[in-house]
Every structure is written in structure tokens, then in C-alpha cells.
Amino acid sequence: MDGDAVLALLDKDLERLHGEGIEAVSALVRIDEQPEAAVVTPLSAREWDVVVIGGGIRKPEPLLPLFEQVVNLTRRYAPGAAIAFNASVDDTYEAAKRRL
Incomplete structure (x- = not known):
């Protein structure tokens, strides 16, 4: 799957969450970089109910x-958040909703 297709699917699920009044953001981790740059700032920005990995x-x-x-x-930067896992890029919404 190409990067643009992945981003489109993630955006679709974020829009579904936003449509239900749920604040959600995406933090994309590049596999060739340390993850701190991508995840610490959004995780620290507020308290989260769930984080989907x-x-x-x-x-x-x-x-x-x-x-x-x-x-x-x-665990360190969103200690109160449940952790959910999606089965594929197009079920991030479902993964988040399972833990909300």
C-alpha cells in the first residue's frame, strides 16, 4: 500500500471520529527515525482516552x-490512556471506539 493511500484511510477514520465530537489526531512514526520526534508532542498535548498503535x-x-x-x-506520555491496536489501516476508527 502506498503512503498516500494509507494517509487517505487514516484521514477518513479521523473524520469519522471528529464527526462524533471526538478529538483525534494522527502521529505518524517513520520507521527510519526515532519515534520520540513524532509521538511525544501529540501525546503530551493533552490527556488522551485512547491511543491506537x-x-x-x-x-x-x-x-x-x-x-x-x-x-x-x-505509557510515559499518556499514562491514563487505554492502548488499542488496529488490525489494518482502515479500521483505526473501530480500534479507538473499542476502548472509548
Whole structure:
């Protein structure tokens, strides 16, 4: 799947959440960079009810260290948030709603 298609699907799910009055933002983690740059600022911006961590960094076994970093950053900077996992990029809405 190309990057533009991924972003379009994520935007669609964000719009669905916004349509229900739920504040939601996307923080995209590049696999070739440290995740702090992408996730610390949005996680620290407010208290979150849920953080969805996507399969793009969770499923490929070589990305396990990155996945661990993102989970631990989430625990540190959004300690009150539930953590949810999407099964694919087009079910981020469902993953968030399961934990809200």
C-alpha cells in the first residue's frame, strides 16, 4: 500500500471520529527515525482516552524494537490512556471506539 493511500484511510477514520465530537489526531512514526520526534508532542498535548498503535509498526517482526519504544512512550506520555491496536489501516476508527 502506498503512503498516500494509507494517509487517505487514516484521514477518513479521523473524520469519522471528529464527526462524533471526538478529538483525534494522527502521529505518524517513520520507521527510519526515532519515534520520540513524532509521538511525544501529540501525546503530551493533552490527556488522551485512547491511543491506537498501528499494525505498520506492530506486525513486521524486524520492527519489534520500534513497536516497544512506541508502547513505552505511550505509557510515559499518556499514562491514563487505554492502548488499542488496529488490525489494518482502515479500521483505526473501530480500534479507538473499542476502548472509548
